[in-house]
Amino acid sequence: MTQLADTTLLSLTIATTACVLAGVVAVTLAYVAGRSRRSWLWVVESLLLLPLVMPPTLVGYALVMLLGRHGWAGSLMFRATGETLLFRTEAAILAASVVAFPLIYLPARTAFKEVDPHLIDEARLNGGTGWSVFWRVSLPMSSRVIAAGLTLAFARALGEFGATVMVFGIQPTRLTLPIALFRAYDSGQPESAWPVVVVLVLISIALMAAYRLWSR
């Protein structure tokens, strides 16, 4: 039972952190990209949206190649600290953020686009500068759509398995809900997965309810 509580807590922590991380980057980038036509933004945007169409195992593979001992980022980190990000909670958070990002970015981008330009002009005429217009006009007017996006992103982060199992591995003391479910199945004891199934179903129902509420 405590194992299930630990597993649930770890999964919720990873998903929440990933959502905050992806949310901040996605909303900021969506706002900036909506107001600028720089071509490098287009490249960054496309790159960050790729996980939407890529299999999670490919995301995991890319992260291992990048963060691993001989990877580009991993070797730098290993030289500096004597270890890599692999198998650390940060790696699981990163994997979850990467796959969750497009689910916040796409709705946020559309929502910002749909804010009435007259309102923005009005705010500027009344002395609003770039970021104060963002905080006081664009963001409040898009908040419901962004909240709906965050809910989907949270669900996706919580359910992330393919990339996570590659960068985080199966750690007996630190399982996530989807990894615990897979492990129970893989070891030929599918009935031991029941508690995990119940928790996942309950969380999913809550998330679906939240999503319907935001997108009403």
Place this chain on the structure above:
Amino acid sequence: MTVRPRGSIFGALCVSLMTIFVLASCNRNRPSKPTIAVASSFAPAIASIDTVETIVSASGQLTAQIKAGAPIDAIIAAGSDEIDQLDQLGLIEPGSRVVLASNRLVVITPAPRTIASLADLKQFRRVVLADPQSAPLGRYSRQALEHGLVFDQIRDRIIFATNARQVVELVTRGEADAAIVYRSDAKGVSVAMEIDPNLHEPIVYVGAVVRNARFAKEALALLSQLRQNPERITSAGLMVERPATQSTH
């Protein structure tokens, strides 16, 4: 007459479903040679035999597949427990069970170094073991570690891999600092210590023919061919079991 899109979509759906079923039934494999499920650490010993199809995986997964009714003619598992389980379910051809080889455990590290005892594993940041729930290697590793009460002390440093190959791979790439593997699999890495075989149950490779197998005769012939060619076993880094210890019951 007006076209009803709802009807045409339904029709298209029916046609595509039927196509899938037809293709699926055409594609049912009718193998012409026996299929042998082989524990991944035993695979090198059987690699050059082309009269059989092999499925290589962790013994736990292979037994699960046989329990689920997969068309497998024989199994070579990395433990007698796996065969016992199948036998209790009546899935083993009586009298077909043979002990083919045995193995040892070693501690491996990415760079050469030596450790004196398993308790020294506490020095390492990440230790990879095979998952005791799915691979016999994990079960043996855990038994050895529990014997010296080391398992609970390094619990937080353990990463589980799903089979023996993946364990070696994580150390070869340097992602983990140490691992416990079969001696026969410790290639391209340094062996830091040999583990005393008295710390865990005997590691034996047991072969058996699956009950009512399509190619029972051929499968049985393969098992005896393996017993009669010990050089196959030894060249794969495994040890040949002496006739005296053949019976595991």
